[in-house]
Amino acid sequence: MVKEVDRRIVDDLVANDIGFVTTVPCKQLAGVIEVLQGRDEILHVPSNKEDEGMGLCAGAYMGGKRPCIIMQNTAIGVVVNTLATLIQYYQIPLPMLISYRGEVGEKVACQVEMAVHTKAILQQLGIPTYHFHHGEQVEELDGILKHTAMCKKPTAILTDANFWSTAQ
């Protein structure tokens, strides 16, 4: 079910000229993906795997559209090489809106196994990382998107279960 926060996130993407979004779904992100699909300003192309999605994003950027990838934190285990040798090496601005599964509130034990590695991998890669734990932190998204475009880096926005449950 779509919530106000889902519309707010997509509005921020549009306001920051994000014209291309690729997604690999997570149930926490279902509302955002549903809103995306209905917005004419954004071309939404689902990808099968997150490294493929980052290839699409790199191409879209070179084609003239600012990209964004929406995915689950388990994907961090998939995309290390792509982040280092494509997104970082070619200096492509790429905000990654990430559902941070495996944090407090998680019901699936296995999700915790990647949660404990998520920040460590991002830190190892030198990726600016922002952790949204309370619903009102969505206010920071606009600034993070501007920061990403300015520094031409991948950035990670980790959104945990508490964020989604407390967001309006």
Next chain:
Amino acid sequence: MIRSQLLKSILPVIADQLVVCNIGLPSQELFMLGDQPNNFYMLGTMGLSSSIGLGVALAQTEKVIAIDGDGSVLTNLATLATIANNPRPNYILLIVDNGSYGSTGDQPTYAGRKTSLAAVARACGCENVVECEAAETADALQTALDGDQMTVIVAKCDSGNIDVPVIEMSPITIRERFMGEVRRRNES
């Protein structure tokens, strides 16, 4: 005909086109044979040439040729489903299929054995899939450029490599001059 000869044969066809080229020897060969600012060379990240090319094609209207290899497409096989389900008339995927991982010493790929990438592409929903021999590639590519339908070309060639230097141009230079060409073409 090996890959470098195939690439040499298509130089006149791709001379004025946006080209995204696969990692390793294909990019090194293309760089040596006919560098141009409208070429984007992958220096890392095996498997994503088709995806990067599709991204460029989705974002603007100029034609884009993604040159990929059989081994790289096998690495990112689901790309064919994404391509099929997001068809763009300005997108051409050229799979140079030599049945081997050329850049790593010509180890055989499954595409050189039982797997047909053309059949996989069709099964994924790609509607215009052309199979050709290496010597026919330039003509097939020209036909695709002249047409108005997304095309996947699977060009069969022999396995084998030539000595080529690595690309020393910086990734930022490669990207920025390519983006300059994209902008110039879309503005004119």
